[in-house]
Amino acid sequence: MDFSLNEQQLELKDLTHQFAAKEMRPVAGEYDEKNEFPVEVMKKAFEVGFLTSGIPVEFGGTGFSTMDNVVVCEELGWGCSGMYTSMMANTLATTPIVLFGTEEQKKEFLTPLTREMSFxxxxxxxxxxxxxxxxxxxxxxxxxxxxxxxxxxxxxxxxxxxxxxxxxxxxxxxxxxxxxxxxxxxxxxxxxxxxxxxxxxxxxxxxxxxxxxxxxxxxxxxxxxxxxFGFIIAMKTLDFARPAVGAGAVGLARAAYEEALKYAQNRVQFGKPIASFQYNAFKLAEMITEIEGARLLVYRSAWMLDNNMKASKESAMAKVVATDVAMKVTTEAVQLMGGYGYMKEYPVEKMMRDAKLFQIYEGTNEIQKHVISLEILGSMKNIG
Ligand SMILES: Cc1cc2nc3c(=O)[nH]c(=O)nc-3n(C[C@H](O)[C@H](O)[C@H](O)COP(=O)(O)OP(=O)(O)OC[C@H]3O[C@@H](n4cnc5c(N)ncnc54)[C@H](O)[C@@H]3O)c2cc1C
Known part of the structure; x- marks a missing residue:
């Protein structure tokens, strides 16, 4: 079993991280506050290929595999969840055409989306x-x-x-x-x-x-x-979209963890950095452990889809675990940062608000459990 990303994926991760750090993070708070769509950031995202991730190369898109896409999504989620959502909604919308469209439909409807910034x-x-x-x-x-x-x-x-x-x-x-x-x-x-x-x-x-x-x-x-055939199209599309939601949530959780870690190492109370109190050190240890566990579920579901395996259960598991981890880690990050964590001057306040949507859209986490339970009960029925 190989847990490492290949050279191309490592480059992609690095490139996306640079993009997120340079183009998204510095303006994330401002667009959040103004409740405004970030056209300028999106123009750059289009140039790099993030708006056409799901469109195959032969139709002019970036043509990421599911695994490539989750690597990218984690970094975009790290940069700004709202911007990530707009970019990935393009992939969500084009996936039904990619999976179920005819050659003519793909040419007619996908190719124009790759010529100029489009949603x-x-x-x-x-x-x-x-x-x-x-x-x-x-x-x-x-x-x-x-x-x-x-x-x-x-x-x-x-x-x-x-x-x-x-x-x-x-x-x-x-x-x-x-x-x-x-x-x-x-x-x-x-x-x-x-x-x-x-x-x-x-x-x-x-x-x-x-x-x-x-x-x-x-x-x-x-x-x-x-x-x-619409219900099957929707469900198959969501099988591919859920690892990407999980990956965005892992990125968001990682961002909150990094902020909390930095803060806890520097904030001094009772004469010591607050990270030196074991209660807080364990909190940080739990955060990173859960983030890494969630990422493995995301990677597994993406890998299964790229290997043409049915992954409804695994995609749902990845989505539910990763998004619950994002909610928990962002909430803990606010708590670790005390009153400062609650202030808009620090990014974790926005991150905690952003985490909630990951548990709701593309099927609520209760519905993910419904999907998982149907698969389990189905297999029990087969055994019985
Ligand atoms: C910001 C945002 C963006 C979105 N983007 C899109 C999009 O691009 N395209 C799109 O089609 N949709 C989109 N959605 C819709 C989203 O997928 C739905 O909100 C979600 O599926 C839940 O539906 P609902 O809001 O009607 O809640 P309801 O279905 O009414 O659920 C309410 C509560 O009841 C629970 N519940 C419902 N049924 C069961 C059950 N059988 N067992 C246990 N609990 C249950 C739910 O988990 C939830 O907690 C978006 C939603 C938001 C908020």
């Missing part, structure tokens, strides 16, 4: 359909050589800036989640409109908004795979 969005969630996809009320009705889509999507990352959306709609409401289909929807199609940029607790540099679809007419050729 895409993944539209699954609705107001009444969060964890429960069977409640999706957006419909797509076939009419000759096109579909008419009506409905709305909520909490969609990049919605307000996207050129393209992959929208999940029901083509057979009587079948619940099994009646879902996935459509590629150019966001400038008449009838598509977007709500206000949401005012969030964290990840404030990422754009989040509602999408409204009113008699949106799109060619039938924009259907991915076939009618009724």
């Amino acid at each position: 895409a969005c993944f539209g699954l969630t609705e107001r009444e359909a969060g964890s429960d996809n069977s409640m999706i009320r957006t419909t797509a009705v076939k009419n000759g050589d096109h579909y008419i889509i009506n409905g709305s999507k909520t909490f969609i990352t990049n919605a307000g800036i996207a050129k393209l959306g992959v929208i999940f709609a029901s083509t057979d409401p009587s079948r619940g989640a099994r009646g879902l289909s996935a459509f590629i929807v150019p966001m400038d199609t008449p009838g598509v409109s977007v709500g206000k940029h949401e005012n969030k607790m964290g990840h404030r540099a990422s754009n989040t908004a509602e999408i409204y679809l009113d008699e949106v007419k799109i060619p039938a050729t924009n259907l991915l795979k076939r009618e009724g």
